[in-house]
Amino acid sequence: MLNIILFGPPGAGKGTQSEKIIDKYKLTHIATGDLFRKHLGEGTDLGKLAQKYMDEGNLVPDEVVIGMVDEKIKETQDSSSGYIFDGFPRTVPQAKALDTLLEEKGEKIAGMIALDVPEEELKKRIKERGKTSGRTDDQDEAKIENRIKVYQEETLPVANYYDGEGKFVKIHGVGTIDEIFGKISSEIDKLK
Ligand code: ADP
Numbered sequence: 640m641l642n643i644i645l646f647g648p649p650g651a652g653k654g655t656q657s658e659k660i661i662d663k664y665k666l667t668h669i670a671t672g673d674l675f676r677k678h679l680g681e682g683t684d685l686g687k688l689a690q691k692y693m694d695e696g697n698l699v700p701d702e703v704v705i706g707m708v709d710e711k712i713k714e715t716q717d718s719s720s721g722y723i724f725d726g727f728p729r730t731v732p733q734a735k736a737l738d739t740l741l742e743e744k745g746e747k748i749a750g751m752i753a754l755d756v757p758e759e760e761l762k763k764r765i766k767e768r769g770k771t772s773g774r775t776d777d778q779d780e781a782k783i784e785n786r787i788k789v790y791q792e793e794t795l796p797v798a799n800y801y802d803g804e805g806k807f808v809k810i811h812g813v814g815t816i817d818e819i820f821g822k823i824s825s826e827i828d829k830l831k
Pocket of ligand 1: 648649650671672673675692693694696697698699700704725726727728729730733776786
C-alpha cells in the first residue's frame with residue numbers, strides 16, 4: 640500500500656489536487672471534511688454532533704474524527720491499494736492514532752506532502768469558493784479567520800511530527816492546478 644497525507648491550510652487546494660492524485664495513482668480518498676458534510680447532509684447523529692464545530696470553524700473532537708476514519712478504513716481496506724488522507728490528521732493525537740491504526744495492519748504513512756500558500760491568497764480562494772460551495776464556513780470572514788488560526792495553532796504541529804520522522808515535504812501551492820500537480824506527482828513517485 641502507498642499511504643500519503645496531503646497537508647495544508649484551509650483553501651490550499653487539497654480537494655482539487657486529491658482528485659487528480661486519485662485518478663493517477665488509484666488511491667482511496669479519505670477526506671474528513673467531506674465525510675462530515677456527508678453525515679450532515681444525511682442528518683446522522685455524527686453529522687449533528689460535528690455541525691456545531693464545523694459551523695464555527697473549530698475542530699471536531701479527536702475521538703470522533705478517529706472513530707470515523709477507523710470505520711472508513713475498515714470498509715475499504717480489502718479493495719484499496721493505498722490511501723490519500725486529506726484534511727486528516729489535523730492534530731498530533733490524530734496523527735498518532737493514524738500511525739497506530741496503520742501499524743495494526745502492517746502499514747505506514749509513506750510521506751506527507753504539504754501545500755504552502757500565503758494567507759492572503761487562502762482568504763481570497765475561500766471567499767471565492769463560498770460563492771458556489773454552499774458552505775457556511777466559507778462565507779463568513781470571522782469563520783475563515785478562525786479556521787486559519789486553528790490551523791496555525793492546532794494543525795501545524797502535525798507537520799513537525801512527520802518532519803521529525805523524515806516524512807515531510809513542502810510544495811509551493813500557488814500556480815496553475817497542473818503545475819502544482821506536476822510537483823506533487825514527482826514527490827509521490829519518489830515515495831513509491
Ligand atoms: P477546509 O480545510 O477547507 O477548512 P475541510 O472540508 O477539510 O475544510 O473541513 C471542514 C471542517 O470539518 C473543519 O473546519 C472542521 O470543523 C471539520 N474537520 C474536518 N476534518 C477534521 C479533522 N481531521 N479534525 C477535526 N475536525 C475536522
